[in-house]
Amino acid sequence: MAMTVPGGGSSEPEVMTEINTTPLIDVMLVLLIMLILTIPIQTDAVKMNMPIGTPPAQLKTPEVVQIDVDFDGTISWNGTVIPDRSALESKLSALAVLQEQPEVHLRPNRLVPYKAVAEVMASAQRLGVEKIGLVGNERFM
Numbered sequence: 001m002a003m004t005v006p007g008g009g010s011s012e013p014e015v016m017t018e019i020n021t022t023p024l025i026d027v028m029l030v031l032l033i034m035l036i037l038t039i040p041i042q043t044d045a046v047k048m049n050m051p052i053g054t055p056p057a058q059l060k061t062p063e064v065v066q067i068d069v070d071f072d073g074t075i076s077w078n079g080t081v082i083p084d085r086s087a088l089e090s091k092l093s094a095l096a097v098l099q100e101q102p103e104v105h106l107r108p109n110r111l112v113p114y115k116a117v118a119e120v121m122a123s124a125q126r127l128g129v130e131k132i133g134l135v136g137n138e139r140f141m
Contacts, residue, residue: 063100063102064102064103065077065078065095065104066078066105067106068107068108069106069109069112069116069117071111072112073112073113075088075116077091085119092104092123092127093127095129096127096128096129101129101130101131102131103132104129104132104133105133105135106120106133106134106135107135107136
């Protein structure tokens, strides 16, 4: 009768079939730390020039220009329809060169896409109109 002894009496060690994952985990953690350190911090800040202190009393009421953006993207200037974007930009550039710029009140329709409103605001900013504001926002609350 033969008896089987673990190890079998041979002097060779058994082959290890499992992979050593410790070095792989170490490399993965180092790469993760490097990724976290190299990602820039995302800031969602909007830079605004806010007034400091109390404003002086106004001696005269400012002139107001009303720009309406209708639901289909039609733009009107103080009630008259502007035919195209170049006409709007010519009117805005005429405002920008004035010494005392009038206030521009932008009143979008509730159903207008944001793109149409953003284009008007971008044109005004690019041409140098400084006094622009959105009015009628209480309708959207």
